Amino acid sequence: MIAIVRLAWQSLANRKTTALLTLLTVAISVTLLLGVERVRTQAKASFANTISNTDLIVGARAGQVNLLLYSVFRIGNATNNIDWQSYQEISQHRSVKWAIPISLGDSHRGYLVIGTSGAYFDHYQYGRKQPLRFVAGSPFSGLFETVVGAEVARQLNYRVGDEIIIAHGISDQAFSRHDNLPFKVVGILAPTGTPVDRSVHVSLEAIEAIHVGWESGARLGTTPDAATLANHHFEPKQITAFMLGLNSKIQTFAMQRYINTYPSEPLSAIMPGIALHELWGMMSVAEQALLIVSGFVVIAGLLGMLSSLLTSLNERRREMAILRAMGARPGHIFFLLISEATMLTATGIALGLGVLYGLMTVAQPLIQQHFGLFIEISAPTRYEFTLLGIVQMAGILVGLVPALRAYQHSLADGMTIKV
16 A cells, blocks of 8 residues: 555656646645635634624714724715714713714824724723723823824834824825824824724814814815914814713613614614624625635636546556556556545645745735735634545545546556557
8 A cells, every 4th residue: 555655656756747737726726715715704803803892883874884884994984973962962871881982084194093082092992802002102191192003103113202294084195284283192002903003093172173274174274383272172073983882781772772763863873793794794795706716716626637637547558557467456556546636635735725824924914904904824723624625535536537447447458559
């Protein structure tokens, strides 16, 4: 048995070019199959870990997926704003333990600026109820102070004490910048793998202050400087959304119904977990399509291996006949072809895994930077090992076809081949 395996290895070594092309075909298909599965599962985990221990998210009347996307993942735009008085009334409800207001709409060098309060740093949690931590500095306390996320600090090389300029709106252009009102970086957050890393945090009062003179959406004349604005008291007029933590989980549905029927203005309250479930339902078709495509790529790779083995088999019929003449039984020839298919598949799987982890190592920071998804580099999961096992078994089954044909060839048939 060991001799046949060694013979199979030597046979593949003698057909280096064909074997190498077959290996690459299997490796690429395995890389794509596991890559799609890894991105799919890690994307879900990344989204699910973005917010934790928050009972309700409240925004203007809209679909719950849209509200979840713009309030938590900073994707899309709000349909409307919320009146500040409504926020205060709801946040003071007897069922509410804490509330985090959020105001969106400004930016800094491609990163979103979030107007919020100190409650954001006290109560916002991600992952498995992990709180926000500071690697340097502390939360903002002054009017023109800011706390930046880990990625913002890393990409723009910010340190505590640096000054930054916020731009009006999402497009950071020279004419839209509040260049007369610089913000001082007073804190840098620890990495979270969530949109928090790509955010610049300022106070709600600061959002109001920098927009004095911008009421029409553009700068009108000379705007006040920081010293002048510091002598005024600012209170928000509107916010984009807010998050709620309740005293008891039992009160969630009652509080949601209260907000959804709020008489002063049309509001929507969503539970993050249910909204995420709906989002996955919307994406399920795309997920299945990707898995089907990657499955067909694996099938194409295995069919390529079958074609290679069958083609080489016609060229090796004299070799098989000589082996028979030297005492090899039909079963030995059968096992020889099965061993070659098994080796090609196993080596292709190993090579595919190596390519996958190499690509993940290179692409991980780029994916996190541009798409906000943290792809964890970890050992294959049980499900991924199952997929690899299926590919290996399929490779062995593919090897049965040429093996059976070789088994059926007679000694005389092999010896009478003309050259």
